[in-house]
Amino acid sequence: MYVKPQILTLQAYKPGKPSEVVMREYGLDKVVKLASNENPFGCSPKVFEELRNVVSKFAIYPDGATEEISGKLAKFLNIEPNQLIFGSGADEIIQLISRSLLTKDHNIVQASQTFSQYSHHAVIEGSEVRSVPLVNGVHDLDGMLNAVDKNTKIVWICNPNNPTGTYVNTRLLSAFLEKVPSSTFVxxxxxxxxxVSASDYPDTISLMNKYENLIVLRTFSKAYGLASFRIGYGIANSKLIQELNIARLPFNTSMVAQVAAIASLEDQVFIKNCVAQNKKGMEQYTSFFDAYGIEYYPSQANFIFVPVSNSQEIFTELESKGYIIRAFPTGIRITIGTAAENEGLILQLKSVLKNNTAINNG
Known part of the structure; x- marks a missing residue:
C-alpha cells in the first residue's frame, strides 16, 4: 500500500465517457452530451478576442496573486478583493478548504445525495462524514443541524443542489446560520x-456581514461557459481567505483562465441570454414531464432531476441513441441543452416510454 488507507476506500472521479467513445461504441455519427451541466451556448465572444491578445505570453507565469481578476470580480460583487480566493474550478476550493480545516478529530455534515467531492476530501483528511437524507430532493437543514456537534468543522450546503436542482431559501438558511456554532464553517x-430565478433565494454575500463562519463558492464553469479553463472562486472573511491562501498551490489558475474569466465577467448580456434560453429549455422538459405524469424535482439550475428506480437502464437506452445523460442510484439528471437538443432527447424519452423499457417512477 502506497497511500493513506482511507484513500483506497474511495474511487477516482469518473466524468463519463467522451462523446467520441460513445460514437465508436454504437456506430453513431453524432452524440449529444447532456450529462455534465455545461453551457450549450459556449462562452462570450469577448473571451476569444481577449485570448488573441495574450498568445505571446504563454511562457510567462500567470498572476499568482490574482490581483487583476480579484479587483474586477470584487467590484462586480461589491466586496473587497481580499475576500476572494481562486482555484482550478470550485473543486479545488473544496479541496483547499478540506485540507486546511479538517483533521481526524473532525466531522463534516452534508446532504445525501449531493456533490461527491465534499465527502471525498473529508475522507482523505481522515474526518467523519455525516450524511443527512434529502427531503423531496431538498436539504433537510433541521436534520443537518441535529447532526452537528462540537467536532463538526464544516457543513456543506449545495445551493442549488447537485444533482437535484432544488434550493434552500433565505428563511431556512438564515435560521440555520443562527443556530450553527460559530466554530463550525458553513x-x-x-x-x-x-x-437561479427564485425570489427567496439567499443573498449569501450580504449574510457574511453577520456570519464570519460563512463561505460561498462559485464558478466560471457553468453559466459562463469556461469549464475547460478550470477557474472558480471562494468568498469569505478576509482573515480566513488569507489563511486558506497558505495552502493554495503557486500559480494555481492559469493566465488564459484568468483572462477568459475577466472577459466573460464583463459580458453580462451574454449571461442573461444564456439564462433566458435555459429557462425556455427547462420549460420544454417540465411541459413534457407534466403531460406524461412523470415526477421531477423543480430546478433552479441548468439541469433537471427525475427520480426513477431504473436509472441505469434509461441511461444505456438513451446512450445507444446518441444522448448522454447522467445516471444516479436514485434517478437521472439531464442537462438543459439547446432547444433542438432538448427536443431530440424528449423524442427519445417518448420512444423509451412507448417501448415500456424505462421511466419507472418510484
Missing part, C-alpha cells in the same frame, strides 16, 4: 448561482 456551494 460552506454554501453556489456553482449554479447565475441560473
Amino acid at each position: 460552506v454554501v456551494d453556489e456553482a449554479y448561482f447565475e441560473y
